[in-house]
Amino acid sequence: MAIDAFSTNSLERAVMQMMRPTRFLLDNFFPSEVFSQGRESVSFEKVRAKPRIAPYVHPDVQAKPFAASGRELTEVTPPTVKLLTPIKPSMVLKRALGEQIGGGAMSAEQREAALTEQVIMEHLSAITFREQQQAGEILTSGTVTVSGDGYDTAQVINFQRAGALTIGLTGTDRWTQNDPASDPEGDIENVATLVAENDGGIVTDLVFGPDAWSFFKTRLTALGKLMPLFDYARAGTSSVEVGPQGGVGGRFLGTLSGQYRCWWYYETYINAAGTRVPIIPRNVMVAVAAGGEGVGFDGMRGYGSIPNAELGYASLPYAVTEFMERNPSRKNIMTESSPLMMPGNPNSTACVTVS
Numbered sequence: 001m002a003i004d005a006f007s008t009n010s011l012e013r014a015v016m017q018m019m020r021p022t023r024f025l026l027d028n029f030f031p032s033e034v035f036s037q038g039r040e041s042v043s044f045e046k047v048r049a050k051p052r053i054a055p056y057v058h059p060d061v062q063a064k065p066f067a068a069s070g071r072e073l074t075e076v077t078p079p080t081v082k083l084l085t086p087i088k089p090s091m092v093l094k095r096a097l098g099e100q101i102g103g104g105a106m107s108a109e110q111r112e113a114a115l116t117e118q119v120i121m122e123h124l125s126a127i128t129f130r131e132q133q134q135a136g137e138i139l140t141s142g143t144v145t146v147s148g149d150g151y152d153t154a155q156v157i158n159f160q161r162a163g164a165l166t167i168g169l170t171g172t173d174r175w176t177q178n179d180p181a182s183d184p185e186g187d188i189e190n191v192a193t194l195v196a197e198n199d200g201g202i203v204t205d206l207v208f209g210p211d212a213w214s215f216f217k218t219r220l221t222a223l224g225k226l227m228p229l230f231d232y233a234r235a236g237t238s239s240v241e242v243g244p245q246g247g248v249g250g251r252f253l254g255t256l257s258g259q260y261r262c263w264w265y266y267e268t269y270i271n272a273a274g275t276r277v278p279i280i281p282r283n284v285m286v287a288v289a290a291g292g293e294g295v296g297f298d299g300m301r302g303y304g305s306i307p308n309a310e311l312g313y314a315s316l317p318y319a320v321t322e323f324m325e326r327n328p329s330r331k332n333i334m335t336e337s338s339p340l341m342m343p344g345n346p347n348s349t350a351c352v353t354v355s
Contacts, residue, residue, distance in 0.1 A: 020125050020128075021125060021128040021129045021131075021132050021267070021269075022132075022248065022249035022250065022267055023128060023132065024132075024249055024250035024263075024265060024267070025132055025135035025136060025139065025250075025265075025279070025280075026128075026131055026132060026135055026301065026341075028205075028250070028263075028290075029135065029139065029205075029288060029290065029297060029299045030131075030135055030299035030300060030301050030341050030342075031299070032298075032299075032300050032301070033300065033301045033302075033303065033317070034300050034301070034302045034303070034342075035302075035303050035315040035316075036078075036302075036303065036304045036305050036315045036338075037315060038305055038313060038315060039304070039305060039315075040077055040304055040305055041075045041076060041077045041078075041304060042075070042076055042077075042078055042302040042303070042304055042340060042342070051199070074159075074342075076157060076302070076340060076342065077304060077340075078302055078303065078304035078338040078339055078340035079144075079146045079155075079338065079339075079340065080304075080306070080307060080336065080337070080338045081126075081127060081130055081336070081337050081338075081339065082334065082335075082336050083123040083126060083127070083334065083335045083336075084332060084333070084334045085119045085122075085123070085332070085333050085334075086325075086330045086331070086332050086333075087112060087115050087116065087119065087330060087331045087332075087333065088328075088330045089329055089330070091111075091115060092108050092111050092112045092115065093108060093111075094111075112331070116322075116331075116333060119333045120320055120333065120335065123318075123320070123333070123335035124318060124335065127318055127335065127337050127339065129269045130339065131301065131339050131341060132267065132269075132279055133269060133279055134339065134340065134341040135279075135299070135341045136279035136280045138159065138299070138341055138342075138343055138346070138349075139207070139280065139286045139288065139349050139351065140166075140280060140281070140284060140286060140351040141161075141166060141351065142158070142159050142160070142161025142165070142166070142343070142346045142349070143156050143157060143158050143159065143161075144156070144157040144159075144340065144341070145157075148272065157340070159342070159343055159346040160346060161343075161346035161347055161349070162198045162346075162347050164194055164198065165191075165194060165195065165198060165200075165347060165349065165350035165351070166350070166351055167191065167350065167351065167352045167353070168352075168353040169187070169352065169353065169354055169355070173187075174215075174354060174355050175187075175212070175215035175216060175219050175354040175355060176215050176354075176355045178222065182219055184215075184216050184219050184220060184354075185220070185225060185229065187352060187354075188206065188256070188260070188285075188287070191203070191287045191350045191352060192260075192287065194350060195287060195289055195347065195348060195349075195350050196289075198347040199345075199347060200289050200296070200297075200345060200347035200348035200349070200350075201289035201291050201295065201296040201297075201345070201348050202289055202291075202296075203259075203260060203287045203288065203289050203350075204259075204260065204261060204288065204289055204290045204291070204296075205260065205261045205262075205263065205287070205288040205290050206256065206260045206261070206262045206263065206285060206286070206287055206288075207250075207263045207265050207280065207285065207286040207288065208253070208262065208263065208264055208265070208285050209265065209266060209278070209280050209281055209282040209283055209284050209285070210264065210266045210282050211282040211283040211354075211355065212282070212283050212284055212285045212352075212354045212355075213253070213264050215283075215354055215355060216285070216354070229256055229257055230254045230255070230256060248266055248267045248268070249265070249266075249267060250263050250264065250265040251263065251264045251265075265280060266278065266280075266282070267279045267280075281353070283353060283354055283355045284351055284352060284353050284354065285351070285352045285354055286349060286350070286351050286352075287349065287350045287351075287352070288348065288349050289345075289348040289349070290348075291345075291348065296344075296345060296348045297343055297344060297345055297348035297349055298343070298344025298345060298348075299341065299342065299343055299344065300341070300342045300343075300344060301317075301339065301341055301342075302339070302340045302341065302342045303315055303316060303317055303337070303338055303339055303340075304338035304340070305338065306319050306336045306337065306338055307336075307338070308321070308336055311336075315338075316337075317337060317339070318335055318336065318337040319335070319336050319337070320333065320334070320335045321333075321334050321336075322334075
């Protein structure tokens with residue numbers, strides 16, 4: 001049915017379809033913030049205390065020096081993101097989203113203010129998707145890859161996670177195989193041991209991509225282990241959500257063996273080429289020794305100085321500026337940020353590709 005813009009139609013509801021990031025990875029595994037304080041790079045310092053044992057010494061023998069644990073300073077330069085959206089006069093003079101059909105209910109100034117708010121909201125959503133993407137990349141690979149305008153080749157920020165903590169199951173070990181070698185429970189125990197052996201701490205969380213969870217559930221059900229493992233040791237704290245999972249974001253599934261918090265997670269973003277990409281691949285499981293501040297993974301959201309003289313090179317999660325052009329006339333809205341998600345201890349995570 002054609003709409004006559006001059007009739008007395010009333011708009012009952014306006015719907016803006018925009019997929020917003022969930023912040024699941026950021027809130028659960030990167031809870032703290034660090035700022036560069038007017039510098040290009042972000043630094044954080046840790047004491048690497050190895051699990052050394054006290055030596056035996058005869059009572060009549062002089063004690064030998066026991067060296068204090070060394071400090072480790074990590075300094076990285078966060079990449080910059082910039083988003084620029086022009087608001088043209090033609091956009092302001094048209095009916096705004098939600099305005100009565102035929103217009104007239106809002107002034108041009110009100111429409112411009114509404115457009116500005118909408119643009120900033122979309123910019124902040126895009127920046128959060130970038131932060132979530134960095135978080136997913138660190139959890140799965142221990143690295144962040146930077147590519148885009150101005151980069152001749154991709155740059156890899158490597159947080160030096162131990163190679164043994166990136167695992168790909170092959171052959172009959174894969175969770176899709178109906179074979180005695182396919183042993184998800186044993187794989188989890190092996191991963192937890194590897195994290196501990198690499199001074200990563202005690203694994204507390206397991207994050208499953210949707211396919212990894214489906215394979216895990218199917219295989220343990222076939223082995224008759226699913227419900228016993230999630231109803232473990234009469235602890236009264238274990239349960240499992242065995243029904244279908246869907247949608248986007250993170251969902252708590254239950255506690256495995258009275259020890260591991262299990263999560264289902266799936267979220268996608270649209271990259272520069274227009275391709276939809278999952279933040280964490282569908283067929284992986286990520287193990288995390290979450291710990292707490294200064295212990296375990298201890299993920300941080302780092303922000304470098306924004307390279308903008310007008311802003312005084314401030315170190316902020318983001319900054320929004322507006323500037324006018326006269327010919328042709330338009331208002332530009334620019335949002336800038338220099339974000340880099342960082343692991344306190346990269347060896348507190350491991351990633352298993354299960355199929």
